[in-house]
Amino acid sequence: MDNCVFCGIAAGKIPSKKVYEDDQILAFYDLEPQAKVHVLVVPKEHICCANAVDKSNSGVIAHIFETIPQIAATLGIKEDGYRIINNCGQHGCQSVKHMHFHIIGGEQLHGQMA
Numbered sequence: 001m002d003n004c005v006f007c008g009i010a011a012g013k014i015p016s017k018k019v020y021e022d023d024q025i026l027a028f029y030d031l032e033p034q035a036k037v038h039v040l041v042v043p044k045e046h047i048c049c050a051n052a053v054d055k056s057n058s059g060v061i062a063h064i065f066e067t068i069p070q071i072a073a074t075l076g077i078k079e080d081g082y083r084i085i086n087n088c089g090q091h092g093c094q095s096v097k098h099m100h101f102h103i104i105g106g107e108q109l110h111g112q113m114a
Contacts, residue, residue, distance in 0.1 A: 006098035010044040020071045024060050027071050027103075036106030037075050037082070041068065047099040050088040064101060077105035 008014035009028065016028035019039050030038040043060040047053065053061055072078040082105030087094040 004046055004096070004098050006040075006042045006096055006100060007046050010042060019074060020067065022067075024063050025067060027067075030102065033104075034102075035104040035109060037077055037104065039071065039075065039103045040100050041071065041103060042098060042100045048097050049094060049099055050086060052099070061099075068101070068103060071103060072105070075103070075106070077103075081105060083109055 005014060009016045010026050016026075018026065018028050020027040020041075024045070025041060025043055027039050027041045030040050041064050043057075043064065045057060045060060047057050047060070068084060069078060072082050075082075082103055085102040085104065086100070
């Protein structure tokens with residue numbers, strides 16, 4: 001998608017501070033961190049949101065979840081724990097219409113955070 005910021009980041013057209021990359025996904029630091037460690041994981045393929053996951057693209061979502069523990073280890077938060085968040089749609093506060101997962105940690109998180 002030409003106007004999607006995460007597609008631009010995944011394609012290398014928009015700079016980011018990368019944490020992990022392979023042929024299917026990219027993980028990079030969030031520009032507005034909500035915790036000491038805040039990384040976004042995005043599929044390189046444009047999937048707008050959780051509502052658009054289907055049999056044709058669910059493999060990349062599984063790959064994200066298979067890779068998150070490795071990313072968490074790289075970030076030094078695997079042992080103490082972290083939170084994985086996905087927002088879907090306007091009421092879910094999805095700010096970029098490209099499927100992405102927040103990995104947040106590095107400190108004790110608030111119990112009220114979803």
